[in-house]
Amino acid sequence: MIKHILLASALVTAPVAAQETGFTPEATLPQDRIVPDSRAEVQLSFAPIVRDVTPAVVNVYSRRVVQNQHPFANDPFFSRMFRSQPQEQNSLGSGVIVDPSGVIVTNNHVVANATELRVVLADRREYEAEILLTDETTDLAVLRVETDEPLPVLNYDMSGDIEVGDLVLAIGNPFGVGQTVTSGIVSALARTDVGRSDFGSFIQTDAAINPGNSGGALVDMDGELVGVNTMIFSRSGGSNGIGFAIPVEMVRRVVDTALGEGELIRPWLGARLQPVDSDLAQALGLDRPRGALVGEVYPDAAADDAGLRQGDVILAIDGRDINDESGARFRLATRAAGDEARFTVLRGSRELDLDVFVEAAPGNSEPVPFEAEGRNPFNGAGLVQMSPAFNERVGLDPFLDGVIVSGAARRSIAARFGFRPGDVVVEVMGEPVRTMDDLAETLIRYDGERVWPVVIERRGRRYETALQLY
Secondary structure, eight states, X not given: OOSSOBOOOOOOOOOOOHHHHOOOHHHHSOTTSOOOOSHHHHTOOSHHHHHHHGGGEEXXXXXXXXXXXXXXXXXXXXXXXXXXXXXXXXXXXXXXXXXXXXXXXXXXXXXXXOSEEEEEOTTOOEEEEEEEEEETTTTEEEEEEOOSSOXXXXXXXXXXXXXXXXXXXXXXXXXXXXXXXXEEEEEEEEEOSSSSOTTOOEEEEXXXXXXXXXXXXXXXXXXXXXXXXXXXXXXXXXXXXXXEEEEHHHHHHHHHHHHTTSSOOOBOOOXXXXXXXXXXXXXHTOSSSOSEEEEEEOTTSHHHHHTOOTTOEEEEETTEEOOSHHHHHHHHXXXXXXXXXXXXXXXXXXXXEEEEEOOBOSSOSSOOOEEOOSSSTTTTEEEEXXXXXXXXXXXXXXXXXXXXXXXXXXXXXXXXXXXXXXXXXXXXXTEEOOSHHHHHHHHHHTTTOSXXXXXXXXXXXXXXXXXXXO
């Protein structure tokens, strides 16, 4: 189900007469974006667009099995009487057909943990669906249905010219009442301060979206897909006119990945960025707050290879304004590994362009833990070398390096000393630990010693102690 919802209400008013104001709309507004100047134009209908696009929007029914935990199930006295029982749970979302062979994109939260998926088209045809790819970070999933005939599709709007104020239609199945179309405008673009993902850069709209609209289409006045509806802001659970859609650039990248390489690469710039506020803008000599300041560059990462330096201000990527790190990560994430992205950078008083190759974070995201042996405090602990790839997966600062504890076997020496998953090993026997080799060499050199001075970091706090073996 969606977590937040939006409301649509497109209010159009006739302009003040040109002879009264001296203002000529046709002379100042683009010809493809004009306000209506007659009653007949106000009464124009979205019906032709709706007829074209609704056949490509589907309902997605998912079934999952959850454990129904009784309130007394964990009580020692009642646990034998009250056991958790598996229970089927059904949920409803929407989806968009993006390939005539039966490829459908929807939200990840619509299909997460589903044991059965069923897709129902607007003409009531039903299909069993298989999952090609799911991605929790972008909240997108790609499904496929087997069909003997081409299905209607929604074309991507990859022009990149969508603007705040443009009319849009949201299509889905809110509350399971049936396929529903609502209208509104684009309220904002590049919203990066909503949602849980740092790859988010959402389209905000006031077109009404409610539970069941998740995964549905947000289309423009050309009948093309501009986004996939994903979440709302709501205290009541109903539409409050603040909803968000995943932009079509990210949607297409995820679909292309599902049909191609099959694994979504997390592009990593390798630069720590911060927004430019008014104080920074004044210090940097900018006319106004804009761009994202490079505070740190990771050695040999994409930013370093491209010549990005500490103190540079990133103004745009591929011609799109950038104001924070999430916006930069989103722009990179819409490109495939190996592609080039054009960065517009302010360095001092000079503006220059840099080509940055899109690449994954270095390191192993799922390394095999090193099992410490011998007579030392870490015997029985699993130890992992930190890297940008591993840190991003587990939610640590990608710039951190060193060795981290992944776990400790029960009744082991490491467990007796209280080592916990997430502890970062800083020093052992006075020797700094930056790599797994550093730690392994120290453990071998001092094997059998009775007293072990150890420094660790736990949840940002530094602990120094001397551990004594018996």
